[in-house]
Amino acid sequence: MDSSDTNYQARANIGVGASLGAVIGALIAELLSDSSLVVILGAVLGAGLGAAVGSRLRSQAPQFLWIEYPREVGRRLILSVSAFLALFIPSIYSIKAGATLALQILLLSATSISGLVLILIIGTIISQLDDLLRKIQLEAIAIGFGLSAFIVLTLGLLGLAIPIRSNPLLTFIIMLASWLLGRLVVAWRYR
Amino acid sequence: MRNKLKVLRAERNWSQAELGKLVGVSRQAINAIEKGKHHPSLPLAYKLADLFKLQVEEMFLRDDPP
Numbered sequence: 001m002d003s004s005d006t007n008y009q010a011r012a013n014i015g016v017g018a019s020l021g022a023v024i025g026a027l028i029a030e031l032l033s034d035s036s037l038v039v040i041l042g043a044v045l046g047a048g049l050g051a052a053v054g055s056r057l058r059s060q061a062p063q064f065l066w067i068e069y070p071r072e073v074g075r076r077l078i079l080s081v082s083a084f085l086a087l088f089i090p091s092i093y094s095i096k097a098g099a100t101l102a103l104q105i106l107l108l109s110a111t112s113i114s115g116l117v118l119i120l121i122i123g124t125i126i127s128q129l130d131d132l133l134r135k136i137q138l139e140a141i142a143i144g145f146g147l148s149a150f151i152v153l154t155l156g157l158l159g160l161a162i163p164i165r166s167n168p169l170l171t172f173i174i175m176l177a178s179w180l181l182g183r184l185v186v187a188w189r190y191r
Numbered sequence: 192m193r194n195k196l197k198v199l200r201a202e203r204n205w206s207q208a209e210l211g212k213l214v215g216v217s218r219q220a221i222n223a224i225e226k227g228k229h230h231p232s233l234p235l236a237y238k239l240a241d242l243f244k245l246q247v248e249e250m251f252l253r254d255d256p257p
Contacts, residue, residue, distance in 0.1 A: 131232050132220035191224045 014054040015078045020176075021050020023085065027173050036096060043089070072126050080114075080121045087111040138187045143182030148175040193252045196224040199243050214238045 025046015029039045091107035099107075126137050151174050200221075201208050207225070208218040216235060223229035231239065240247045 052199050094217050130216035131235060132223050132229050133217055135229070136219075190219065 013052050016074075016081075017050035017052075017054025018047045019050070019078065019081050021046035021048070021053070022172065024176065025049070026089065028093070031173070032139065034096075036093060039092075039177060073128065076121055077125060080118045084111070084114045084118045087114050134191060136183070136190060139186045139189075140179060140182040143174060143185060144179030147178035147181065151178065192230055192254060193227065194224065195250055195252075196221070196239065199245075199250070200225075213242060 002181045023046070026039050026043035028046075029042025032038065032042075087107065087110050091104070091111045092106045094107045129137065133178055148171075152171055155170075194212075200207070203206050204243075205213075206218075207221040211218045211221045214235065215238070220229065220231075236247050236251060241251050243250065
């Protein structure tokens with residue numbers, strides 16, 4: 001691997017780490033508080049933490065955690081995730097801030113469409129990966145799906161017995177965390 | 192299934208990443224194949240065999256021959 005590839009991987013790790021961190025930070029903050037300021041702080045803190053983890057991943061993480069995706073694949077993924085986030089966060093705020101119904105519908109529709117595009121792009125990317133990387137991703141998705149279904153079902157049943165603060169974003173966080181866990185497990189298996 | 196990939200690669204002084212580039216797969220894929228944790232697809236097995244100018248069955252050996 002030459003130095004330009006190494007630099008690209010380092011930047012990609014920082015970009016992906018910051019994006020994922022911002023989403024997780026914002027979602028956790030949104031669960032904990034109704035204040036917009038707290039959500040923004042959560043996103044900023046999450047982005048910083050994610051970028052720090054991403055920048056260290058290359059040099060200090062165990063080798064099995066390094067996944068070197070082709071340059072074009074990484075670029076498309078970062079672009080599509082960024083576009084989704086750029087619409088997702090304002091659409092949440094438009095609802096919280098009590099924006100006009102037309103603006104809320106416009107932003108939510110745009111977010112849904114960009115989410116659909118993101119899913120299609122992820123599908124295309126997975127189909128273009130090599131044998132092993134495709135296997136890793138599909139197994140991680142399978143583990144993530146099973147684990148998140150189990151947790152959501154358990155929480156749902158628990159909610160019948162004791163009152164739990166319901167939030168649709170919680171499902172998203174559980175799915176994301178389950179996929180990340182699945183990804184770690186599978187990467188360890190094929191290390 | 193066993194394979195001679197590690198030996199063949201070492202003979203040519205190639206890194207896993209270099210071999211991966213030559214056959215269009217990631218370093219991780221080469222590493223997993225060498226360690227026997229992942230079996231390559233037929234197209235990849237043929238690519239590897241062609242690269243080392245061998246037959247597929249000379250590179251990939253069955254543990255339980257018929």
